[in-house]
Amino acid sequence: xxxxxxxxxxxxxxxxxxxxxxxxYVWITGLxxxxxxxxxxxxxxxxxxxxxxxxxxxxxxxxxxxxxxxGRLYLIAYLEYTGTNFDEDMKRMAADPETxxxxxxTDPCQLPLPDALAKGKVWSDTEExxxxx
Amino acid sequence: xxxxxxxxxxxxxxxxxxxxxxxxYVWITGLxxxxxxxxxxxxxxxxxxxxxxxxxxxxxxxxxxxxxxxGRLYLIAYLEYTGTNFDEDMKRMAADPETxxxxxxTDPCQLPLPDALAKGKVWSDTEExxxxx
Numbered sequence: 001x002x003x004x005x006x007x008x009x010x011x012x013x014x015x016x017x018x019x020x021x022x023x024x025y026v027w028i029t030g031l032x033x034x035x036x037x038x039x040x041x042x043x044x045x046x047x048x049x050x051x052x053x054x055x056x057x058x059x060x061x062x063x064x065x066x067x068x069x070x071g072r073l074y075l076i077a078y079l080e081y082t083g084t085n086f087d088e089d090m091k092r093m094a095a096d097p098e099t100x101x102x103x104x105x106t107d108p109c110q111l112p113l114p115d116a117l118a119k120g121k122v123w124s125d126t127e128e129x130x131x132x133x
Numbered sequence: 134x135x136x137x138x139x140x141x142x143x144x145x146x147x148x149x150x151x152x153x154x155x156x157x158y159v160w161i162t163g164l165x166x167x168x169x170x171x172x173x174x175x176x177x178x179x180x181x182x183x184x185x186x187x188x189x190x191x192x193x194x195x196x197x198x199x200x201x202x203x204g205r206l207y208l209i210a211y212l213e214y215t216g217t218n219f220d221e222d223m224k225r226m227a228a229d230p231e232t233x234x235x236x237x238x239t240d241p242c243q244l245p246l247p248d249a250l251a252k253g254k255v256w257s258d259t260e261e262x263x264x265x266x
Binding site: 024026028040043044046051059060061062063064066067075076078079113126127128 | 159203265
């Protein structure tokens with residue numbers, strides 16, 4: 001009985017599953033063929049400070065994938081946001097000098113889609129149709 | 134001291150974080166414009182039996198997203214696999230009558246890319262370049 005009550009207390013205090021439900025994002029952008037190898041190398045050895053800031057900005061489970069569609073190369077990003085102010089967290093990332101240096105390497109590799117380009121952004125949003133519940 | 138040892142035992146027995154590390158998949162396929170609304174409606178109300186089998190097949194965190202690229206519509210799927218035999222689990226799904234009925238609804242909405250089409254599949258793979266660690 002004592003074991004049970006301790007376990008219940010542990011769970012209630014946040015042992016498991018009490019994290020804020022993540023908000024999912026899938027983003028897409030183009031990749032210049034002549035820069036694909038450079039982009040690949042950068043992301044095979046991402047800078048620790050950049051990764052650290054991404055995590056501090058409440059982003060988790062972030063991956064980037066490459067795919068050819070109709071003869072062009074694209075990058076697809078999946079990430080989960082667990083914070084409460086996405087815009088604020090993005091602004092903080094954009095203000096970080098190391099992240100700015102990283103983007104100076106990655107931006108010239110990417111070919112934003114027209115809607116992102118119009119907003120001065122790199123990545124375009126997608127629309128979620130389904131989530132497994 | 135007794136509390137601490139119980140907590141350690143609980144964690145060791147699988148309280149948190151002892152799940153097999155998921156394998157990530159990002160897939161892509163085309164979406165027929167004239168079937169986009171039908172596909173959206175199906176996925177806004179997925180059949181419970183289909184969802185159940187997906188989960189029993191060790192798939193989690195599965196979402197499907199829509200996006201227009203260069204004037205064409207595409208579907209992007211993100212999912213995580215936590216099992217030990219992906220091909221076997223996929224075969225079991227493909228053999229399920231309700232899943233077959235579901236695919237009979239969704240297949241006519243999709244426009245597989247050439248590499249998937251050549252294999253008689255709907256979804257094309259992508260290649261992961263980066264994962265946040």
